[in-house]
Amino acid sequence: MKKILKFGGSSIANAERIKNVVSIIENTLNSSHEIFVVISAFQGVTDALIKIGTNVRDGKHTETSLPEILVKHEEIIMQLGLDTDMELGTVFKQLSSELEQHIPRCPGASIDFKMWQDELLSFGELFSARILSALLRSKRIDAELLDARKVVVTDSDYGSAYVHYQRSYDRIRSYIMNRSRLQIITGFLGANEYGKTTTLGRSGSDYSASIFGAALNVDEIEIWTDVDGILTANPKFVNEPRSISELTYEEAMELAHAGAKVIFPPTMIPALYKHIPIIVKNTFHPELPGTRIAQDRILEGEVTVGISSVSNVSLIRMQGAGMVGVKGINARLFTCLADKGISVMLVSQAFSEHSTCFAVKPEETNLALMLIDDEFAKEIKAKYIDSILVDNELSLVAVVGEGMQNTPGIAGLVFEVLGRERINVEAIAQGSSKRNISFIVHDSEAQRAIQALHQVLFERTPR
């Protein structure tokens, strides 16, 4: 069987955990699987590099942070017993000095800053992948680094670059063709057509695993993390969330988008097109099956699979008699927000067309209000549109499941539970996929809502 194994920051937070990762790799190789490994930066490193970047840009004091990152890597190298590895020693020195030289070249607050920052962030993955491949070699596993920038081709949207799939797949295939050594691939990174470093978005190494998996036609993509797969609800809110054994790609996307931060949503795209299952597993409990995400799953009577939530959202309500039957109001509304990069998390419009409401992050409400006032100045002045209302401190909750499509009564059940708990629902939306019923409640009532729903949907005998 051919597999990709991806290990994220929490799985490689320190020397002990890195050794654990090596034993997972060894075990997989011993079961005679052909594998490729994708790795992210060590835990906290990308965050620390981002901080350095913004500090340098803002002219703030940075003298302590960079040495700290280098020392952290040095310590890990020592603890892994690799301090006598001449090759790693040389590479580490070289990378460290490249990083040191990169810092003063910060262009300040310009568009080039993002380009400079992506280059800066790439050191996180370059360090970790170098160290892991040296460690594997010290264990007589013939591993080598694959700098993903050589093969993953992206556009120039620094910070969350768009991947050109076909060109990347072609390059990946021809690169791998003549290589028999185990490839340790830097996640998160790509390069544009001019060879400039790009990154695929925070947590993007999951996505890298899926891109390489699709290019190499693997049988499975394993995402190794620090929880037992995807859970039925956030453990912060419910006492005993269960690990979900199987999900469809669509269900996984619905859950991921609304807050179950186990897997980076675009990861599903390459896997979905190639029908490659993604298995989410726990590095601390490799014996557990984790969650399998695939094209189909057997519906064993479970209509819903999980509840996800995001707290601290704001709801903007726009209403007015002048909106009824008028064409283009929504188009203008969402265009003016999108033009300034505001992401809308939920939308609901009543059939009367008299009101539209939508959820955004609180830090974006002021800008959103300004944009709306501007766009609809004429209508507001003429009282076609009433003054815009904002509600803060709200939570978005989504109940997700493939089985809801054809099962009457789920929405009824969900809102009955909320009614029984005397929880007021601020807004409702059901995704067009019918796999998701989303609603908004007050932050202070979200936990109670999730607990009550979890109890009814997942803790009683399966429905």
Ligand code: ASP
């Ligand atoms: N190191 C990158 C990040 O922290 C990518 C990843 O961890 O997946 O966002």
Ligand code: MG
């Ligand atoms: Mg991650």
